[in-house]
Amino acid sequence: MKDEPNEQLLLKALAKNDSKAAEIIYKNNFNMVLAFVLNNNGSYDEARDIFQEAMITLYQKAKTESFVLTSQLKTYIYSICRRLWLKRLQQLGRTASGIEYYDSIAVEDDIEIHERRNVELGIMDRALNSLGEPCKSLLESFYIEKKSMDDIAALFGYTNADNAKNQKYKCLMRLKKLFFSQYNIGE
Amino acid sequence: MEDILLLNSIERYLDGRMLDDERSFFEELRSKNPSIDEMVVEHKLFQQQMDTYADIRNFKDILHSVHSKLSSTGEIRSSEEPENFGGKVIQLWNRYKKTAAIAASIAGITALFISALAIYFSPATDKSELQRLSRMIDEVKASQQITNNKLNEVAEPKIPKGATVKAGGTAFLIDGKGYLITNAHVLEGSGAIVVDKDGHEYNSTILTVDRKTDLAVLKIDDKDFKPIKNLPYSIRRMEPDLGAELFTLGYPRDEIVYNMGYLSAKTGYKGDTSSCQLSLTANPGNSGGPVFNKNGEVVGIITTKQTQSEDVVFALKSNNIFRLIDSLKTTDTLFKKVKLPKGTSTLKNMDRVSQVKKAENCVFLVKAYK
Incomplete structure (x- = not known):
């Protein structure tokens, strides 16, 4: 509790993609989550996946302006991981010993938001992956790596930025088509 | 081609890159034409999704590099083995990895050299693959x-x-x-x-x-x-x-x-x-x-x-x-x-x-x- 003001600052930094902040949170909490997952029928890789999912939830939450951390950061991460892992165990048909290691808080709403977002991200991921090359790389350079059209033109061997732009729009239209064919069904 | 122009306009409109009179022209077009309005709404949704997607993918990359950095320095556990053991091994590895690398490359070069010598001095394949059956x-x-x-x-x-x-x-x-x-x-x-x-x-x-x-x-x-x-x-x-x-x-x-x-x-x-x-x-x-x-x-x-x-x-x-x-x-x-x-x-x-x-x-x- 003594760290609470620091934790708020830490989350603000995390929301701004500060990798130092991610490192601190990672360092302080990963071993705890690992111990929990290992003691509940899980492996190292599963613990890492669960922990990173919780980090993404935290990151997304930190980015919303209304975000206020109502508990200790450790408790929050533990609660999210615990919920996520118990759900995963259920899906896999494995059982948990059900031992509580730390305090946990109700995080059902956050989990629900997290899962819906995962579904949406999955749709985008599949749409991008079924796009084929060079469209996939071209759009990824623009939207994810945030490269300029001039850089992209040079990278993909287009004679000028306008040509690259044209190609980008063609690709974009295909991607949108793929995306919405899935997204509407999901709604 | 028209679709591309339209998409370009929608993007510029949503990004706020249109000039004032162009914007008012586009807004008028949008209010008159429901299909264009629909496209604008759709594209806005798509862009939000894409932004979130890009954002999380970049964040995942950060997480991966943080994970490998921390597990290589031993600040978090790097395997299922108990902490001390893993930490010690990593510390030792970090301390001696240069020596180990040098030793390994010397060993490799020596092995190559010896096998080259062996190949050079060994008799032709016929003799090694066939054994004459006269007695030793x-x-x-x-x-x-x-x-x-x-x-x-x-x-x-x-x-x-x-x-x-x-x-x-x-x-x-x-x-x-x-x-x-x-x-x-x-x-x-x-x-x-x-x-x-x-x-x-x-x-x-x-x-x-x-x-x-x-x-x-x-x-x-x-x-x-x-x-x-x-x-x-x-x-x-x-x-x-x-x-x-x-x-x-x-x-x-x-x-x-x-x-x-x-x-x-x-x-x-x-x-x-x-x-x-x-x-x-x-x-x-x-x-x-x-x-x-x-x-x-x-x-x-x-x-x-x-x-x-x-x-x-x-x-x-x-x-x-x-x-x-x-x-x-x-x-x-x-x-x-x-x-x-x-x-x-x-x-x-x-x-x-x-x-x-x-x-x-x-x-x-x-x-x-x-």
Whole structure:
């Protein structure tokens, strides 16, 4: 509790993609989550996946302006991981010993938001992956790596930025088509 | 093309990159035209999704690099092993990784250098893959001692004093007057004696050595030798059929040894047509031994075996004997009198034990000395 003001600052930094902040949170909490997952029928890789999912939830939450951390950061991460892992165990048909290691808080709403977002991200991921090359790389350079059209033109061997732009729009239209064919069904 | 322009406009509108009058024109268009309005809404949703997607993908990359950084420095556990253990190993690794890398590269370079040397100095592949079946010098030397000790009681050894046995093998009669055929590689030395199955030694002279076919002819020159009028077996010109049952007699030890097998290929090592491949057990000392078919006809002479595989033995086809003797007859009067046993073997239709009993008198142990 003594760290609470620091934790708020830490989350603000995390929301701004500060990798130092991610490192601190990672360092302080990963071993705890690992111990929990290992003691509940899980492996190292599963613990890492669960922990990173919780980090993404935290990151997304930190980015919303209304975000206020109502508990200790450790408790929050533990609660999210615990919920996520118990759900995963259920899906896999494995059982948990059900031992509580730390305090946990109700995080059902956050989990629900997290899962819906995962579904949406999955749709985008599949749409991008079924796009084929060079469209996939071209759009990824623009939207994810945030490269300029001039850089992209040079990278993909287009004679000028306008040509690259044209190609980008063609690709974009295909991607949108793929995306919405899935997204509407999901709604 | 129009779609592209429209998409471009929608994007610029949503990004707020339109100029004022352009924007009002576009907004008017949008309010009048419901399909364009729908497209704007749709694209806005899409862009939000894309932004979130990009954002989380970038964040995941950060998480991955943080994870590998922290687990390599030991600040978080890097495996399922208990913390201290993992941490210690990582610390040690970090401390010594430079040394380890240098040591590993030195080891690698040394290994490469040594294997290069080994390749450079090792003999050609033929020699390493094929093993001649003459006996090892040491082995022969040791057994010679034993034989000599035994023979000392009845007769003086025939090997000249001061000479050492270099190699050993098998030879068999091709003419009852005392002409023997063996492998050229068996006769590593200046002279040779032959020993029959009962241990009697006979002096012999090397008449000819043909390194090309790996054949050699010996003649027994010894008053103790009693010529054999008719050899029990004949030498066959035709090659045996694939799968034909074969047997051989030879001296891998001082005792005569019988082995049987079959013809497994009509050509020899690497497709050599002058020899054939047998499947039977042969050992050093079998070189020069006769290969009989089931009728007791000589069809080949054992020469080599493949070192990597068991029971792959190569034998020179018997027509090489005819070829050698025929060519010698034209150049050397000594061979005029040699008469190779042709026609039907007297061993035909006998059981194997009787065949061997008759044939073994004509198979000799060769000891080449220097």
